[in-house]
Amino acid sequence: MAQIMLNCDLGENESLEQTEQLLAQIDAANIGCGYHAGSPDKTRASIERALKYEVQIGAHPGLALDGGRGQALPTPTEFRDLLEVQIGSFQSSAQALGTRTSYIKLHGSLYHAVETQPTLAAVYIEFLQQQTPAIATFALAAGKFARMANQAGLRVFQEAFADRAYMPDGSLVPRVEQGAVLSHAEAQSRLKKWLQTGQFPTRGGQPITLSADTLCVHGDSPGALELIRDIQAALKTNKIERSASRFS
Incomplete structure (x- = not known):
């Protein structure tokens, strides 16, 4: 792991001040499309600020109900329509600001x-x-979809999560469960272990080996900005460069 990108979910319900503070620290921004959270105006404002900090932008489409984390999934047709509408809207905003969706x-x-x-x-x-x-596309590191997308010839960036707990099968602990979002101290400790061993501890099982192209911190996690700064310091200590150049 010679290089890694830091990414963050933004353009949701955080303040624009927080959006800007986080953008100043990351390489890639997953910006909400204005449906599961935020608004079209918030999306445009977030893209505009990402350009200011030369951060790569990604569209972050989600379900409109239950903050995008509901149990009811769309049908294939509904999913296709959702992608068309949300990505189309996001790309229009990006183009109007003179940029493209990476x-x-x-x-x-x-x-x-x-x-x-x-x-x-x-x-x-x-x-x-x-x-x-x-x-x-970003996809869960070592997940089934990443393999499928690679086999289909798509460009895939495998993603690990700095602030979320993992299950032994490599999936994330559901947010409805206690401890699904790690405390600052837990995230720091696990990051150190991962950088030293390549392994993530899991809930109730053996550690899993994960290789990732990008590391995510959720913008709404407690102390997200402080955690990102700690990650930057840990990467520097371990001589791991940050880079988003592979998008070009």
Whole structure:
């Protein structure tokens, strides 16, 4: 792991001041499309600020209900329509500001659905394949969807999560469960172990080995800005460079 990108979920319900503070510290911003949280105006403002800090922008589409984390999943047709509407709106905002969308990262339930629902995964792969110019995707490191997307010839950045607890199968502990979001101290300790061993501790099981292209901190996690700064220091100590140049 010679290089890694720091990314953050933004453009949701955080203040614009917090958005800007986080953008000043990261390499790639997963910006909400104004449906699961935030608004179209917040999306545009977040893109504009990302350009100020020369941060790569990614569209972060999600389900409109339950903050994007509900149990009810869309049908394949509904999922395709959701992607068309939300990505289309995001790309229009980006183009109006003189930039382009570098990647897509699904939000919440959709991110996990493509790991477990082959029909939805197939819809998403087809959508990505039809994008011109080509567009990358972020996907769960060592997950099923990352393998499927790679096999389909797509550009995939495997993602690990600095502030979320893991299950022994490599999936994330559901947010509804206690301890799903790590405390600052827990995140720091686990990051140190990962950088030294390549392994993430898991809940109730053996550690898992994870290799990642990008590391995520959620913008709404407690102490997100402080955690990102701690990650930067740990990467520097371990001589790991930060880079988003592979998008170009």
